[in-house]
Amino acid sequence: MQTKHLELTQVGIDFPTPKGPFNALTDVNLKIHKGEFISLIGHSGCGKSTVLNIVAGLHHATQGGVILDGSEVREPGPERAVVFQNHSLLPWLTVYKNVELAVKQTQRQKSKKQIRDWVLHNLELVHMTHALDKLPSEISGGMKQRVGIARALAMEPKVLLMDEPFGALDALTRAHLQDSLMDIHAELGNTVIMITHDVDEAVLLSDRIVMMTNGPSATIGEVLDVELERPRDRLALADDPAYNHYRHEVLTFLYEKQKKIETVTNRKRASGGASSKKSNVA
Amino acid sequence: MSKTVQALSQMSPTRSSVLWGTIMSSVPKLLMPIVGILLFLAVWNGVAKSIDTSLGQFPGPAQVWEQVVTLVDEHQAQREKAKAFYSRQEERNAERLALDPDYDAKVREYTGAPTFFDQIWTSLYTVMIGFLIASVIAVPLGILCGLSRSAYAAFNPLIQLFKPVSPLAWLPLVTMVVSALYVSDDPMFSKSFITSAFTVSLCCLWPTLINTAVGVSNIDSDLVNVSKVLRLKPLSHVRKIVLPASVPMIFTGLRVSLGIGWMVLIAAEMLAQNPGLGKFVWDEFQNGSSESLARIMVAVLTIGLIGFLLDRLMLSVQRWVSWDKAAVLR
Numbered sequence: 251m252q253t254k255h256l257e258l259t260q261v262g263i264d265f266p267t268p269k270g271p272f273n274a275l276t277d278v279n280l281k282i283h284k285g286e287f288i289s290l291i292g293h294s295g296c297g298k299s300t301v302l303n304i305v306a307g308l309h310h311a312t313q314g315g316v317i318l319d320g321s322e323v324r325e326p327g328p329e330r331a332v333v334f335q336n337h338s339l340l341p342w343l344t345v346y347k348n349v350e351l352a353v354k355q356t357q358r359q360k361s362k363k364q365i366r367d368w369v370l371h372n373l374e375l376v377h378m379t380h381a382l383d384k385l386p387s388e389i390s391g392g393m394k395q396r397v398g399i400a401r402a403l404a405m406e407p408k409v410l411l412m413d414e415p416f417g418a419l420d421a422l423t424r425a426h427l428q429d430s431l432m433d434i435h436a437e438l439g440n441t442v443i444m445i446t447h448d449v450d451e452a453v454l455l456s457d458r459i460v461m462m463t464n465g466p467s468a469t470i471g472e473v474l475d476v477e478l479e480r481p482r483d484r485l486a487l488a489d490d491p492a493y494n495h496y497r498h499e500v501l502t503f504l505y506e507k508q509k510k511i512e513t514v515t516n517r518k519r520a521s522g523g524a525s526s527k528k529s530n531v532a
Numbered sequence: 533m534s535k536t537v538q539a540l541s542q543m544s545p546t547r548s549s550v551l552w553g554t555i556m557s558s559v560p561k562l563l564m565p566i567v568g569i570l571l572f573l574a575v576w577n578g579v580a581k582s583i584d585t586s587l588g589q590f591p592g593p594a595q596v597w598e599q600v601v602t603l604v605d606e607h608q609a610q611r612e613k614a615k616a617f618y619s620r621q622e623e624r625n626a627e628r629l630a631l632d633p634d635y636d637a638k639v640r641e642y643t644g645a646p647t648f649f650d651q652i653w654t655s656l657y658t659v660m661i662g663f664l665i666a667s668v669i670a671v672p673l674g675i676l677c678g679l680s681r682s683a684y685a686a687f688n689p690l691i692q693l694f695k696p697v698s699p700l701a702w703l704p705l706v707t708m709v710v711s712a713l714y715v716s717d718d719p720m721f722s723k724s725f726i727t728s729a730f731t732v733s734l735c736c737l738w739p740t741l742i743n744t745a746v747g748v749s750n751i752d753s754d755l756v757n758v759s760k761v762l763r764l765k766p767l768s769h770v771r772k773i774v775l776p777a778s779v780p781m782i783f784t785g786l787r788v789s790l791g792i793g794w795m796v797l798i799a800a801e802m803l804a805q806n807p808g809l810g811k812f813v814w815d816e817f818q819n820g821s822s823e824s825l826a827r828i829m830v831a832v833l834t835i836g837l838i839g840f841l842l843d844r845l846m847l848s849v850q851r852w853v854s855w856d857k858a859a860v861l862r
Contacts, residue, residue, distance in 0.1 A: 326763070328762060385855075
């Protein structure tokens with residue numbers, strides 16, 4: 251059942267800076283099976299988003315490459331739909347129209363009725379059919395993120411890429427959306443790559459957790475297989491020793507092996523930089 | 533305003549209480565503008581009395597108002613004359629036709645001097661055409677410059693070079709070019725109209741162009757990424773993402789452009805003696821009668837009022853076009 255599906259081989263990327271190229275990522279190797287739920291976790295600035303953007307085709311790897319179902323990823327496309335951190339719904343379109351745009355754009359063969367049914371079906375999945383004619387500015391952050399997920403799902407992606415999808419939400423809303431996401435994943439079986447900085451979220455949702463080392467030249471540090479039975483129940487798992495073991499593993503990686511060293515001098519420089527920026531703006 | 537307040541206070545208190553409430557709540561909003569205007573009129577009146585020019589005393593509000601009435605009367609008289617002229621002409625043609633059925637009746641235009649209100653109309657028409665030409669060029673070009681760094685790099689030096697040029701420097705060139713190129717036996721538009729409109733266009737281009745380019749290049753990168761993931765074609769990218777996202781900046785540019793265009797037009801009309809409000813001002817100045825200054829003052833206030841109304845017009849168009857109805861527009 252599990253075949254080779256998405257493959258990252260020796261992926262590395264340099265960003266040009268005035269001081270010469272900055273090596274953000276190096277030697278990222280990852281094989282992902284169809285239907286797998288992968289979390290990327292690491293400290294901020296470690297290049298998680300860069301990995302995701304390379305898979306999405308929004309960034310181009312300077313070394314290595316990404317292969318999806320036998321063809322190389324060269325540009326962005328709807329088969330690798332992205333759920334952005336800040337929902338990025340088009341603010342001038344209603345909930346319905348936002349999803350409709352994606353459907354119309356990616357499934358041209360569909361008739362008017364089929365389009366409408368498919369839009370409604372996807373909004374149904376995220377429980378947002380009650381706000382079809384609302385503008386994004388009229389609904390809450392959690393609802394916007396739901397619509398963002400519906401829009402991504404409506405593209406019928408092979409891989410769903412999620413860039414800290416729940417990062418900007420409060421804890422309760424986040425838990426709700428995580429449950430919704432688990433339901434949807436159980437139903438549709440999409441391959442998902444999700445960036446997160448929340449250890450509980452990673453353990454609860456993932457089949458595998460990919461832990462990244464700190465940059466520059468960040469790479470994959472460890473990969474943790476999460477072998478918990480699905481469907482998973484957050485309440486039952488809270489007391490589960492296996493669950494807590496996985497949490498412990500991730501926490502150990504993040505706070506012992508890859509402890510982020512922020513020295514006083516660094517912090518000073520950072521704040522000095524910020525203040526000089528402010529004076530520039532003024 | 534004060535009259536309505538008095539009239540209302542005499543109404544029965546029960547019926548008018550609701551209306552009274554709404555009026556009273558809008559009083560603070562209206563109060564300060566009215567105070568401002570009254571203060572201005574008082575200062576104007578005071579200062580005007582102490583200024584003596586070679587054309588007599590500088591006109592105060594009363595003299596200017598007098599001229600407003602005169603200008604309206606003159607306009608009506610001119611309309612009457614025109615009407616009379618056309619009816620006489622019709623009669624004569626009918627008579628000629630009765631005598632000779634083969635007679636080819638000619639309708640001649642009435643050639644009376646344009647009144648103040650004719651000049652207003654000419655100016656409005658000219659500024660709108662000039663502004664439209666400029667917008668049709670500037671918005672697409674601005675979008676191109678906003679989307680493509682190389683297009684921006686190519687156009688930027690030209691924009692920076694021509695942006696600060698005064699319209700009056702363009703005027704002789706435009707006049708000569710129009711005379712040379714616009715040759716037709718039966719011209720649809722007069723040369724003076726084309727000259728004025730093009731001069732306005734040349735000055736209206738830049739603010740719209742620059743604001744559009746800035747607006748387009750500052751679109752939220754997430755929205756651009758959405759468009760990339762959806763593989764929107766360039767044209768639908770512009771239509772579905774770029775245009776709605778940059779509507780506020782485009783309109784900021786358009787409003788600045790229209791304001792500049794209106795100022796430029798008056799100056800161009802004065803300098804080139806092209807029909808319009810500017811010519812009215814210049815003619816009155818040359819005329820040098822004792823009423824001239826008051827009539828010029830009427831024109832000055834009219835120009836200001838029309839400029840203000842044009843800006844409001846653009847604002848309501850923006851409200852109508854923009855998706856963001858909640859945005860505070862000022």
